[in-house]
Amino acid sequence: MAAFLRLVVFGFLILSVIYVIVSFWSRAVRRRKLEQEWNDTGRPGDKETYMTEGMEQYDRSLRRKLILLIYVVPVVVVGTIIYVTNFM
Amino acid sequence: MVYVKWVFWGLFWLIVAGFLHYSLPQRDIVRIVNTYEERQDVTGWTKIFWAASDQSQERLQSWDVQFIQAIEPDGDPMVYRNEDTGWGWPPYFKFDTANLYTDASDSTSTKDAPEWYAVTHYGWRNEFLSIFPNAVGIKQVSGPDARLIPWFNIIVLTILAAFAWGIWARWRRFRRNKIEPKIDEWTDGWE
Numbered sequence: 001m002a003a004f005l006r007l008v009v010f011g012f013l014i015l016s017v018i019y020v021i022v023s024f025w026s027r028a029v030r031r032r033k034l035e036q037e038w039n040d041t042g043r044p045g046d047k048e049t050y051m052t053e054g055m056e057q058y059d060r061s062l063r064r065k066l067i068l069l070i071y072v073v074p075v076v077v078v079g080t081i082i083y084v085t086n087f088m
Numbered sequence: 089m090v091y092v093k094w095v096f097w098g099l100f101w102l103i104v105a106g107f108l109h110y111s112l113p114q115r116d117i118v119r120i121v122n123t124y125e126e127r128q129d130v131t132g133w134t135k136i137f138w139a140a141s142d143q144s145q146e147r148l149q150s151w152d153v154q155f156i157q158a159i160e161p162d163g164d165p166m167v168y169r170n171e172d173t174g175w176g177w178p179p180y181f182k183f184d185t186a187n188l189y190t191d192a193s194d195s196t197s198t199k200d201a202p203e204w205y206a207v208t209h210y211g212w213r214n215e216f217l218s219i220f221p222n223a224v225g226i227k228q229v230s231g232p233d234a235r236l237i238p239w240f241n242i243i244v245l246t247i248l249a250a251f252a253w254g255i256w257a258r259w260r261r262f263r264r265n266k267i268e269p270k271i272d273e274w275t276d277g278w279e
Contacts, residue, residue: 003141003175078181085224086184 011074019070026067030058111178112244114221115206115236117229118158118166123193128153137211137219139171154185156192156223158207159199161232168209168223178210180224191226204229206236 034054038047058064129150130138140151154170170189173182197203206229211221229236 002143007175078179081179082181082183085180085182086187088225 113208119202120158120195122157125154139173154189169220
């Protein structure tokens with residue numbers, strides 16, 4: 001039981017660190033692309049507004065929610081390994 | 089200085105390769121001849137090659153371990169230990185040691201009427217250190233020449249390589265764009 005708790009706690013901590021890093025990285029990439037887009041489309045209107053709207057769109061996007069897979073995939077993998085090792 | 093660098097990277101890759109070779113599953117085709125259980129005195133650094141939990145390793149210096157004795161097609165002996173890995177490392181999540189022991193006992197065969205089994209295992213056999221690979225599963229195969237394709241290892245190694253390459257490429261770009269200009273700036277006019 002102690003080993004299980006250790007796995008869950010440390011696994012959660014490590015995955016959270018990865019999640020935070022990937023979220024920040026993904027936001028930075030999105031921001032850079034928005035800036036690029038703003039420049040390429042002939043600088044429509046205020047840059048600040050353009051960026052804010054673009055990032056709000058990103059916040060609602062599926063792409064951002066897909067980062068949650070960082071938590072889902074390892075759990076599924078562990079479940080699969082348990083099944084294959086013990087019940088197949 | 090160049091040699092120091094070589095030795096460092098040589099050791100680094102040796103450790104990585106050794107770690108993967110120890111942890112990833114391998115399959116041997118063998119004939120199982122017997123199973124037994126023996127008390128093992130486990131002391132010193134070779135403790136890391138045994139799977140008993142950290143708590144019991146702290147308390148105990150010896151414990152009972154199940155073994156599976158087998159003969160390889162070329163006649164060489166091979167002995168596997170049979171231990172739960174539980175929730176620990178390496179992540180096989182093996183809890184069915186007793187079942188595997190039963191299966192292995194049911195799978196013994198003689199030289200005259202051999203039955204061949206693929207034993208999935210991880211770990212190393214070393215006579216000097218008295219360490220044994222841990223059997224994870226057994227499955228009957230058609231014969232000693234049965235062809236086994238290690239799909240699991242192919243997938244895992246490909247994913248690992250992709251991750252390593254992705255991080256490496258990003259690190260190189262980061263160094264080129266952020267660190268090297270800084271160093272150039274600091275060392276400007278040093279000639």
